[in-house]
Amino acid sequence: MNKGLFITFEGIDGCGKTTQLNMLNKYLQDKGYETVLTKEPGGKGLGEKIRNILLNYDGEVSDRCESFLFLADRAQNIDLIVNPAIRQGKIVLCDRHTDSTLAYQGYGRELDLAQIKKLNDLATNGRKPDITFIFDVSLETSSKRVGKDKDRMEKSGKDFFQRVRNGYLKIAQNEPQRVKVINSEKSIDEVFAQVLKYINEII
Numbered sequence: 001m002n003k004g005l006f007i008t009f010e011g012i013d014g015c016g017k018t019t020q021l022n023m024l025n026k027y028l029q030d031k032g033y034e035t036v037l038t039k040e041p042g043g044k045g046l047g048e049k050i051r052n053i054l055l056n057y058d059g060e061v062s063d064r065c066e067s068f069l070f071l072a073d074r075a076q077n078i079d080l081i082v083n084p085a086i087r088q089g090k091i092v093l094c095d096r097h098t099d100s101t102l103a104y105q106g107y108g109r110e111l112d113l114a115q116i117k118k119l120n121d122l123a124t125n126g127r128k129p130d131i132t133f134i135f136d137v138s139l140e141t142s143s144k145r146v147g148k149d150k151d152r153m154e155k156s157g158k159d160f161f162q163r164v165r166n167g168y169l170k171i172a173q174n175e176p177q178r179v180k181v182i183n184s185e186k187s188i189d190e191v192f193a194q195v196l197k198y199i200n201e202i203i
């Protein structure tokens with residue numbers, strides 16, 4: 001049986017990570033690997049309900065409440081989807097994970113970074129991604145790709161997203177072994193070539 005792998009996809013809204021996740025999924029399946037796709041917030045079941053609140057609730061939401069909802073969804077995703085799949089030797093591709101909370105709630109909403117890290121550890125029960133890709137784009141590219149139809153998070157403003165982007169780059173600097181920054185201003189195929197370079201080193 002193959003050794004399970006946990007791969008996470010990160011970046012600001014509109015960075016193109018979901019397209020890359022789907023391309024990598026096809027590549028791995030064509031090579032005969034068993035894969036599981038999941039996302040945060042909202043892998044499935046209860047997670048989808050938490051996702052709906054986080055993205056669509058139109059009343060006031062405190063920054064700490066927002067954090068706990070993302071974390072609750074994460075615990076559910078780890079326990080019910082990620083860990084069981086990894087135990088079965090599958091490759092889990094997860095659209096957003098702990099680094100989203102550090103980047104968006106920590107750097108973006110300016111909550112205490114050390115506390116967010118501790119809460120992430122509680123939510124994941126110690127499970128860590130084997131590799132994380134941060135798809136880096138400028139704010140201009142991001143906002144062009146997101147367009148006018150924005151969800152609650154996407155309405156957070158330019159300064160917020162600048163902090164989130166810088167936060168992601170700091171996360172990568174702090175953990176270069178796990179976290180790889182991918183220049184996503186390039187074409188879809190050029191971006192995917194950067195992803196494959198790292199993937200072929202670990203599969």
Ligand code: TYD
Nearest residue numbers: 013014040041070096097100101104153154
């Ligand atoms: P989603 O539609 O999944 O965005 P995308 O397609 O860009 O991944 O919405 C998820 C939103 O939630 C996105 O704006 C990032 C945000 N988010 C956080 O703020 N903190 C978190 O911990 C997670 C997982 C997501």
